[in-house]
Amino acid sequence: MTHFLTKASLAALLALCTIPATVSTAAAAGAQTSFIVEAQYHRPIRGCSPMHAVRKARDFGLRDARITRMSPRVVVVAGRERRGWDRITFANVRGCPLIRR
Secondary structure: OHHHHHHHHHHHHHHHHHHHHHHHHHHHHHHHHHHHHHHHHOOOOOOOOHHHHHHHHHHOOOEEEEEEEEOOOEEEEEEEOOOOEEEEEEEOOOOOOEEEO
16 A cells, blocks of 8 residues: 555656646747747738739730739730730739730
8 A cells, every 4th residue: 555655646746746847838839839820920922913914914015004803813904916905814823824815
């Protein structure tokens, strides 16, 4: 019976000694993870900016290029070419890739 009490009291002593150590570690980890989460949400979301789309449309030969429609998926730029009115559709992702001319 004395061996059981000795082992039980040693286990209780170890359990009590580890509580302050886990609390300080958890507090340090909590602040660090919240900083990481905040950094992820403050990152700018990059898509096809309207200025970039108009610039690319002018490079393709459109004069008086203007944005006529902008949605989460596409950016449509309209303007004049040698043959008349034309429009160019770009994907609304980074780099403004050409979808349709």
